[in-house]
Amino acid sequence: MKMDAVSVHSVLSLLFIYLSFLLDVSVADDCPVSLMPTIEPPHLVVEYRGPASAICTTNQSVDDMNWEASDGVKRKIDEQSMVWSVSSILWSLGNGVQCYTNSDAGQCLQHLPITIYKTPDSVTAELVNNPGGPLLEGHQYTLECKVKSVAPVRNLSVILQKEDQVVAQTSYTQFSSSVEGEESEDVNVTATFPITASMDDNAAGYRCAAKLDLLDAIEPIPDSVSNITQLEVLYEPRMLNVTGNVTVKAGDKLMLACRANANPAPSYQWKHNGAALANQKSNTLQLDAIGEANGGVYECTATNTQGEVSARMTVTVKIQGE
Known part of the structure; x- marks a missing residue:
């Protein structure tokens, strides 16, 4: 037109x-x-x-x-x-x-x-690469924290706690593959933390906390926390207490002791000058009225499924008149 x-x-x-x-x-x-x-x-x-x-x-x-x-x-x-x-x-x-x-x-x-x-609907903690049963000392595992339906993700920190102490944390100032949902709305977040199992982790409780850090909020927003995941770690014996070298008068009683920390609990075996002592399988050794033949080197060995540890102590028998 x-x-x-x-x-x-x-x-x-x-x-x-x-x-x-x-x-x-x-x-x-x-x-x-x-x-x-x-x-x-x-x-x-x-x-x-x-x-x-x-x-x-x-x-x-x-x-x-x-x-x-x-x-x-x-x-x-x-x-x-x-x-x-x-x-x-x-x-x-x-x-x-x-x-x-x-x-x-x-x-x-x-x-x-x-x-x-929005505070999370739920926060959970779970070991994801453990086939079940106790953990092994020195092996690495992954503890997974899942935070469901939380916002805003840019103000979120996921914190790993061990016995109420912070051991690791991660924040989400940038949208990442571990976040599921729309950035402008509530999202689901998965945070993973590596854990190398140690003796100190045995019977320790781990949990996850979701923290929203909003500076202009009228009141601080309480953290949302997960269930407690309690670990069991198998570890080889560590010797804690040993009697040490002693001098004893002939005819007196001899008492030696050693104590080891281990999981599972250790068994004990005593040796005298390299020879195993029969029926001496506790962490204490007691001999009554010892003589010169009882002197020498005593060895206490603590053993469990993860390993063993030994401690030696020298006994000197003092003969009367010498």
Whole structure:
């Protein structure tokens, strides 16, 4: 369809009027401070599906004031203040809302950032590469922490605790493959921590904690913690206490002892000058009325399924008159 010169001129005129209107309502680069709206509070931290509200005010009268929000109720208090509120905040408000004013100077905007948080539905801790049964000392295992339905992930830290002491933690300032879901909503997070089993881990309790660090929250958000995973570690004996070298008078009683720490509990065997002593299978050795033949080197050996350890002690028998 062809247009004559008059029609083209009419269209251009309408376009000019429309662009002029857009320019009139655009944000003024030099918005006067007196006309810039202020919002209280300046930042909202709100639990998902919880209520939220803020008030927008100006120091001077303006032609128009309003809130720009995808949800919620707006209530004008007077010519210079207006309240925005929502009874149940949803993820769609995660980018915040805006309050604006229109005047001869143009349009002034003030942004209200909103952080929506959600505490986890659950936090669990589990050893994922253990076929079952006790762990073996020196072997590496993986403890997996799963955090279900938490937000915002950028403020989340997953912490591994051993007997209430922090041993490792990881944060999620960047979205990663261990996060399942939309970054702007609640997500599921899997954190893995390597553990090299040691004697100190035997009977120790491990657990995971999910921590949301929200600086502008009215009150700190309590950590969400998992069940306690108690470990059993098998380890070879370590000698704890040994009598040491002794001198005993002939005819006196001889008592020697050694004690080892091990899991499973060790068995003991005593030797005298390299020869095993029959029926001496406890961690103590007692001989009554010893003579010169009882002197020499005694050896205590503690043994379990993981290994053994020995300790030697020298007994000197003092003959009366010598």
